[in-house]
Amino acid sequence: MNRQLSRLALVAVVLLVALVAATTYWQAWAAGGLQDRQDNAVELVAQFQVARGLILADNGRPLAADRRVRRNGQTLYFRRYPQKGLAAQVVGYSTSARTQTGLEESLNDYLTGANTNLSNAIRRELAQLGGATVHGNNLVLTLDPAAQALALQQLGDRCGAVVAMNPRTGAVYVMASTPTYDPNLIDKPGGYAKILKIRGGCGDGSALLNNATAGLFTPGSTFKMVTAAAALDSGAFTPDSVFHDPGYCIEYGKKVSNAGNPDQKGPEAFGRVTLAQGFEHSINSVFCNVGKKIGAATILEYAKKFGFYSTPPLETPANERAPSGLYYNGKLEYPKHPDTAVDPGRLAFGQEHLAVTPLQMLLVASTIANGGVVPRPYLVQRIVGPDGSTVHTTRPDNLGRAIKASTAADLTQMMISVVQAGTGTAAQIPGVQVAGKTGTAETAVNHVYTAWFVCFAPADDPTVAVAVVLEKQLNGFGGAVAAPIAKLVLEKLLHG
Amino acid sequence: MIGVAAFAVTLLAFRRDYRVLENYKYLFGLGAVGLLFMPLLPGIGQTVNGARLWVHAGPFQIQPGELGKVALIVFLAAYLREKREVLAQGRVKDWGPLLVIWGGAMLVLFVTDDLGSALLYYGIFLAMLYAATARLSFVVVALGLFLAGSAAVYQGTPHVRERVTNWLDPWTTHKVFCPLSGTMTLRQDCTSYQEVQSLYSIAHGGYGGTGLGSGTFTNTQGHQIIPYLNTDFIYSALAQELGLAGASALLLIYMVFVLRGFRVSLLAGDGFSKLLAAGLTFGFALQTFIIVGGILRVIPLTGITLPFVSYGGSSIVSNFLLLAGLMLVSHRANVEVEGR
Numbered sequence: 001m002n003r004q005l006s007r008l009a010l011v012a013v014v015l016l017v018a019l020v021a022a023t024t025y026w027q028a029w030a031a032g033g034l035q036d037r038q039d040n041a042v043e044l045v046a047q048f049q050v051a052r053g054l055i056l057a058d059n060g061r062p063l064a065a066d067r068r069v070r071r072n073g074q075t076l077y078f079r080r081y082p083q084k085g086l087a088a089q090v091v092g093y094s095t096s097a098r099t100q101t102g103l104e105e106s107l108n109d110y111l112t113g114a115n116t117n118l119s120n121a122i123r124r125e126l127a128q129l130g131g132a133t134v135h136g137n138n139l140v141l142t143l144d145p146a147a148q149a150l151a152l153q154q155l156g157d158r159c160g161a162v163v164a165m166n167p168r169t170g171a172v173y174v175m176a177s178t179p180t181y182d183p184n185l186i187d188k189p190g191g192y193a194k195i196l197k198i199r200g201g202c203g204d205g206s207a208l209l210n211n212a213t214a215g216l217f218t219p220g221s222t223f224k225m226v227t228a229a230a231a232l233d234s235g236a237f238t239p240d241s242v243f244h245d246p247g248y249c250i251e252y253g254k255k256v257s258n259a260g261n262p263d264q265k266g267p268e269a270f271g272r273v274t275l276a277q278g279f280e281h282s283i284n285s286v287f288c289n290v291g292k293k294i295g296a297a298t299i300l301e302y303a304k305k306f307g308f309y310s311t312p313p314l315e316t317p318a319n320e321r322a323p324s325g326l327y328y329n330g331k332l333e334y335p336k337h338p339d340t341a342v343d344p345g346r347l348a349f350g351q352e353h354l355a356v357t358p359l360q361m362l363l364v365a366s367t368i369a370n371g372g373v374v375p376r377p378y379l380v381q382r383i384v385g386p387d388g389s390t391v392h393t394t395r396p397d398n399l400g401r402a403i404k405a406s407t408a409a410d411l412t413q414m415m416i417s418v419v420q421a422g423t424g425t426a427a428q429i430p431g432v433q434v435a436g437k438t439g440t441a442e443t444a445v446n447h448v449y450t451a452w453f454v455c456f457a458p459a460d461d462p463t464v465a466v467a468v469v470l471e472k473q474l475n476g477f478g479g480a481v482a483a484p485i486a487k488l489v490l491e492k493l494l495h496g
Numbered sequence: 497m498i499g500v501a502a503f504a505v506t507l508l509a510f511r512r513d514y515r516v517l518e519n520y521k522y523l524f525g526l527g528a529v530g531l532l533f534m535p536l537l538p539g540i541g542q543t544v545n546g547a548r549l550w551v552h553a554g555p556f557q558i559q560p561g562e563l564g565k566v567a568l569i570v571f572l573a574a575y576l577r578e579k580r581e582v583l584a585q586g587r588v589k590d591w592g593p594l595l596v597i598w599g600g601a602m603l604v605l606f607v608t609d610d611l612g613s614a615l616l617y618y619g620i621f622l623a624m625l626y627a628a629t630a631r632l633s634f635v636v637v638a639l640g641l642f643l644a645g646s647a648a649v650y651q652g653t654p655h656v657r658e659r660v661t662n663w664l665d666p667w668t669t670h671k672v673f674c675p676l677s678g679t680m681t682l683r684q685d686c687t688s689y690q691e692v693q694s695l696y697s698i699a700h701g702g703y704g705g706t707g708l709g710s711g712t713f714t715n716t717q718g719h720q721i722i723p724y725l726n727t728d729f730i731y732s733a734l735a736q737e738l739g740l741a742g743a744s745a746l747l748l749i750y751m752v753f754v755l756r757g758f759r760v761s762l763l764a765g766d767g768f769s770k771l772l773a774a775g776l777t778f779g780f781a782l783q784t785f786i787i788v789g790g791i792l793r794v795i796p797l798t799g800i801t802l803p804f805v806s807y808g809g810s811s812i813v814s815n816f817l818l819l820a821g822l823m824l825v826s827h828r829a830n831v832e833v834e835g836r
Contacts, residue, residue: 004627009758012781016751022792028738034699041721042696046712072718134689281562
């Protein structure tokens with residue numbers, strides 16, 4: 001009988017080994033997938049047992065903090081946002097239904113202390129076994145809360161965005177998007193529906209959308225920075241190249257007129273001008289002719305070097321950032337034969353299906369300020385452990401060279417004259433040389449514009465670059481509507 | 497406490513020679529059948545969680561099937577020891593007992609809707625039959641019969657069909673009819689809720705677990721997330737608090753127990769002792785497999801208890817009886833070895 005008994009013993013052991021294998025599968029292999037499921041009631045509670053890390057502005061003021069509650073013998077930590085709508089779209093929210101956006105979503109592993117660094121994992125495991133509360137890591141952002149508040153206040157209830165960064169390092173100082181919302185409302189009954197109803201002055205804007213990184217706007221004349229960069233860097237033109245401006249440019253046998261001047265009827269005509277003067281006064285016919293000469297392919301190639309056609313890197317979730325470029329029926333497309341498929345004249349002055357994010361236009365200005373190298377933008381300067389030790393420090397990086405240093409210097413001179421004597425005089429700051437470019441993009445409605453101003457200062461040694469956009473401005477020219485806001489934000493960041 | 501008392505009483509009562517039990521084998525057989533069918537009696541039987549497994553007597557609730565299991569093993573050990581040669585010859589008339597037991601298991605399965613217990617009793621029976629006769633063909637035929645019977649029960653019993661569906665597809669992406677609420681809802685929010693939340697509980701444990709006593713089992717309002725956590729789903733609670741390391745350690749301890757049990761069976765001097773020890777041990781392993789395998793989605797989930805861990809008087813008493821039986825056999829084997 002002993003042979004049968006040995007075999008039975010083997011069967012019994014195999015059954016138990018199968019259980020060890022299955023347990024390993026669920027706890028090691030499949031655990032991650034299960035934890036992410038929305039109907040997971042265990043994680044739903046467990047998330048509140050972790051003291052989630054704080055999200056702090058650069059001066060240490062908390063943008064996201066915890067509310068400690070004792071309930072049914074459990075200590076639970078609920079999220080609160082003391083600064084309300086100040087940086088709502090950047091910080092995002094983390095709700096009790098486990099929906100997350102913004103940095104709360106993308107850096108959730110750090111905030112819950114689940115980031116897989118060996119010493120962290122061991123510390124967390126030991127703390128847990130000892131019955132202690134798990135504390136997440138704190139994020140220290142690069143945002144300047146005073147400048148951020150000023151930007152929000154200036155935007156008011158209009159749809160728009162203000163983004164500012166250090167053009168040398170890529171540290172983002174301001175990322176304001178309006179209309180904004182109070183993330184504390186999300187978990188309140190009916191709060192989410194209330195947020196969805198926020199319209200601002202423009203009708204179709206969503207408060208939840210981060211206009212600075214995901215809002216797509218027609219760049220208008222701010223795109224002339226890219227066209228001018230292509231014209232100069234390719235060697236086809238110099239700032240002194242001469243043009244004749246009759247007030248229009250002829251494309252495909254038709255007149256394309258310059259923008260109207262608010263002070264006079266009909267389009268302006270400047271006569272004999274240089275490329276630099278054309279930039280200073282934002283003359284469309286000049287850029288139309290530049291576009292016809294160098295072609296759409298060259299312009300788009302340079303746009304790509306500035307970061308168009310790729311999603312700009314940032315710590316926020318990828319689906320909250322959009323790439324800039326030519327959009328056909330809502331889809332980003334790089335034409336197979338740009339020189340025949342794209343109208344080079346209209347592309348040159350920033351119309352023709354172009355849609356850009358404020359962050360992308362800020363990157364163009366920052367690249368010029370940074371001597372031709374595209375800085376890599378970042379929002380998180382440090383991640384600090386619960387014991388105060390630094391878990392991660394962001395090192396400034398770049399995304400490669402877009403244009404020659406000499407081209408950047410020429411463009412800087414052209415942008416200085418825009419502010420000194422051109423369309424951007426409203427951005428002048430006494431004692432500081434500001435370099436900038438206005439943009440007034442046409443919309444489907446006559447006399448309603450998307451107003452832009454993109455600038456940096458001080459021009460000889462830039463420390464701050466700012467991009468401002470305002471949507472649907474009636475008779476709102478970039479130089480009149482957006483430039484004053486850019487000026488105030490620049491001053492705040494330069495002088496404190 | 498009652499378990500330890502039963503353990504002590506059993507050891508004392510049979511300290512001289514437990515083999516007298518052999519003489520009362522038919523009493524045990526009848527007793528086992530009686531215990532198994534007790535929950536079906538009107539008046540004292542109770543349906544809990546879709547299966548009639550419980551009997552209430554005054555303030556007590558008993559699962560008589562647990563004690564029936566031990567009685568059945570004693571009966572089988574004695575009966576098979578006596579008839580093993582005749583059975584091994586495989587004459588047609590000796591198929592009788594096999595068919596009777598098969599019929600009994602199917603009957604239990606059918607009337608109590610308890611797939612797990614039927615599988616357990618039948619598995620123990622087959623294991624002991626194989627040990628006694630060394631005829632693998634019996635096992636193959638019997639397994640075939642069991643599958644056929646199960647298929648019939650699957651067709652005829654909605655409760656069993658639901659368990660199998662929950663096993664194969666616990667998550668749905670579209671809404672299905674929910675018999676509990678009578679509305680259309682996702683399956684994970686309805687019939688497979690327990691299974692799915694139990695898997696979430698296990699996954700939450702990860703490698704190291706949350707630590708004993710600091711697992712997450714209640715929601716923010718303090719309500720229990722997984723019903724029957726302390727009985728049927730005790731393994732998912734343990735796996736969360738102890739993690740992969742602790743859960744594997746528990747299973748390894750069970751494995752050591754099983755190997756020791758079979759060692760006792762190998763060393764024992766007489767057929768009754770061998771079969772008794774093997775039956776008790778194999779039953780232990782199979783019961784663990786059926787409940788934990790059900791929780792881990794290795795097989796469909798059936799509500800039976802995890803030996804020595806689940807909270808439940810009947811189960812603990814029967815497992816201590818099992819342990820006492822093994823110790824008696826072991827003691828006797830040792831005495832015999834020394835005596836030689």
